[in-house]
Amino acid sequence: MTATDPALTALANGWGALSLLHSKIEAHIERALQSRHDLSVREYSLLDVLSRQHDGEGGHLQMKQVADAVMLSQSATTRLVTRLEDRRLLSRYLCPTDRRGIYTDVSEAGLELLAAARPTNDAALREALDEAAGHRELASLVAAVEAVAAPSAPAQAR
Numbered sequence: 001m002t003a004t005d006p007a008l009t010a011l012a013n014g015w016g017a018l019s020l021l022h023s024k025i026e027a028h029i030e031r032a033l034q035s036r037h038d039l040s041v042r043e044y045s046l047l048d049v050l051s052r053q054h055d056g057e058g059g060h061l062q063m064k065q066v067a068d069a070v071m072l073s074q075s076a077t078t079r080l081v082t083r084l085e086d087r088r089l090l091s092r093y094l095c096p097t098d099r100r101g102i103y104t105d106v107s108e109a110g111l112e113l114l115a116a117a118r119p120t121n122d123a124a125l126r127e128a129l130d131e132a133a134g135h136r137e138l139a140s141l142v143a144a145v146e147a148v149a150a151p152s153a154p155a156q157a158r
Contacts, residue, residue: 047111050104
């Protein structure tokens, strides 16, 4: 039997804690979005990513870029886009300059739903982080998330 490297065990424990934090946050947000807006976390994320596109040449995301942005396979992204398209929350269209490219765009209804759901998402995120901060094994990760999200303070003169 070989001894386990303590550094690798610590990394595995850290990864487990990070995975647990992600799962807790996602489940909390999922419940809130589903109950109040009939949206899943993935649907919300897709609408959010697509709403941040800008108009003009190169301003829209191809399906592969969308899949990468919402961290799904291309086939899962296509199914997700189809569900939202069926609900008239977005539309797909062929790229006018490259007929092989398929783009997506959020509809007005999608933007309205996203605007209504954003406060729910944000509040659920805050609640999940506050709850997780009470767990010793997750508190440092919550602090790290909050530090990344905090606006940068100007460098102090020495």
